[in-house]
Amino acid sequence: DVKVTQSSRYLVKRTGEKVFLECVQDMDHENMFWYRQDPGLGLRLIYFSYDVKMKEKGDIPEGYSVSREKKERFSLILESASTNQTSMYLCASIGGIQKPQPQHFGDGTRLSIL
């Protein structure tokens, strides 16, 4: 089974802090994604990466950056956390044998910015 692991289930940080959310997948998938999930808004794509050191902006990249130094790890960075970044963050990767390949999601990180 594919495993997508997010480093923290819950995280509380203060305004202005630099925040790192880590995501690791164990199936050598090339494509990885970061979403935020807010009630009534569904999942919104922040950034995605289709290979090491490659990244593409999603629909709401402002205030975020990403890092993909190794294929298995995709990090989301909040450069200077703000209260409007309080949200559930979901990481996903695409892969698998059966086509079309589905996304595999992590358990999510509920981030609160105080």
Next chain:
Amino acid sequence: AQTVTQSQPEMSVQEAETVTLSCTYDTSESDYYLFWYKQPPSRQMILVIRQEAYKQQNATENRFSVNFQKAAKSFSLKISDSQLGDAAMYFCAYRRRRDDKIIFGKGTRLHILP
């Protein structure tokens, strides 16, 4: 720009009954994939069913089936013989084949009434 619309924010169905969740999308692409994902209260998103746009035959996975109407850009999910474990948030997703960009709908919360 692509959009995915789930017009029913919340639905309820009696256990053992059949329910249909609607999803429409807008795209100018001809080659894409469509997915339904389920997010139970435990939060991890899991794949329910997938459809390739070039396949006219509707996908089926046990009690789950879709009604894919490409011309109408409609992709509804039918759940037969509803079970308590089907209670979850359901997300419709569109994925563009050429670059894997994915757009999610805002979700439909499904309640199963015993």
